[in-house]
Amino acid sequence: MDGIRIESLTKTYRAGQVRALDGVSLEIAPGEVFGIIGPNGAGKTTLLGCLLGFLRPDSGRVSIAGREPDDLVIRAVSGYLPERLTLDRWMTGLDFLAYHHALARLPAAGRAAEVEAALARVGLDPEAGHRSIRRYSRGMLQRLGLAQALLGRPRYVFLDEPASGVDPAGVVLFRRLLDEVRAGGTTVVLNSHQLDQVERVCDRVAFVKQGRIEALETLHAGAAMARVLRVRGPAGTIGEAVPRAALEQAAQRAGAELREVSPPLARFAVPDDAGAVRLVQALVAAGVPVAEVTPEEGRLERLFLEDGPPGGPA
């Protein structure tokens, strides 16, 4: 298998006092965009560290395409963007990319053209490429780091908080780049706190808490009831003049699910935007007076909230 396999991974710190990972098992399919979310101190970065071969697990095994994560064959086809991005600040942007291009053992022949293209790919202009990295803003550094991670079209990309410090245009660009990378068949592991971003780009998400995988969610193909809508009617209507059964029937017709009725509000789960439109049409068609429809928090936010407030050891 060309994917990533994690078997019963356990990792402790401080002579076993802090259990960062506790028997984590996962399989990430080739070409999958896989998200890791969870509260601070949940073990996400430790998991990524083990996937990159930076940390040695106490027990369990990580294999990428059947090899050890620190195997040079794997490293030659991998890209990594760390959370705390510290670049060699004495270099220019182009120097930095050329340096990593060479370290990645990519052919020297087209190096200059490739690093310029990589710079343009993340929306940095050629002038910025000739500027010293110490003069880069936080967002520019993050873009440069992303360009570095995507050099040579890697087969595996590990991104730790890739959109942190990036402006909204950069976030959109980041999503577009991830779509491109996905289309190219690259396996992506994304560790992020930005749940809306994770929800938009990932195929599957693991919710990590206290070193364990608490939930595995499929977000794309086949994902059901991804969003929740709150429908409010005038006083005395929803849940009173309009009984629960009528709301359930309307929801059924729209392919939605009635979650809760609390006059004058009702909560419905819908699969996507089109499902939301169908629900509103079905409610209006059923004669339900709809005064306001508001989307609730995203699916992953719900996962966070249902599993309790973020916390745990730092």
Added chain:
Amino acid sequence: MNLTLVLATLRQRFTSPIRLVIMLLFGWMPMVPILMAPRTGFAALGDCYFLALALAAGMIGQDLSSGTLQLLLARPVTRAQYVFSRWGAVATGTFLLVVLQMSCAAFIMLVRGVPVPWDQAALHLGNSALLALGTAAVMALLSSLAAGLGDLGLLFTVFLSAQVLEKVGMFKSWEWLVRGAGELLRGLKPELDLAPFLHGGPIAWFAVVAYLSTVTLCLGLAVVVMNRRELSYASSGN
């Protein structure tokens, strides 16, 4: 050794303003005696120990403390390659500085009408190369143990401890302690005098073996330390 890493290290070291000032200081100070008495020859230049230290300080530790090592080791580079490349770059850089220093000294001698002692030049160059390789190896080990510029602190601590032990040994007439402290001090500055080789004298095999074993031991230990090191901000500084 990885040529990309060697070249990047050299560029990094030679573009740091602070290092440049220090290297200029250590590199040009020995020119004063040459300017005043050019007949003293290359011996007046002294050794390149402090030049090597100026180039070597933080050679691995600064990558550890800044976090750049993670990004670097995510590439197809083994940790042994990394250590050897840093060592090679520092030794090469020091050697280039010595060549530059000697060229300037030779120029001064020629301008002042003093014949350049080429045999002395060859000896100085050879001894400097060996000292550069030795000092870079010691610093590679110390730098793998301490983040930032902690290698200089370690070097100073070991040096001071060895001095104290030597004095205690002398005071108490403990020969073994004096000898042990002396070996420790020599270990901090691995050098080998090539004069006997050039002048056809007997080869001091003990000195050769001591030099080679110090260099290989330091490099070997540096690789072991780096291989055992875990890289993550989640690992509480491990």
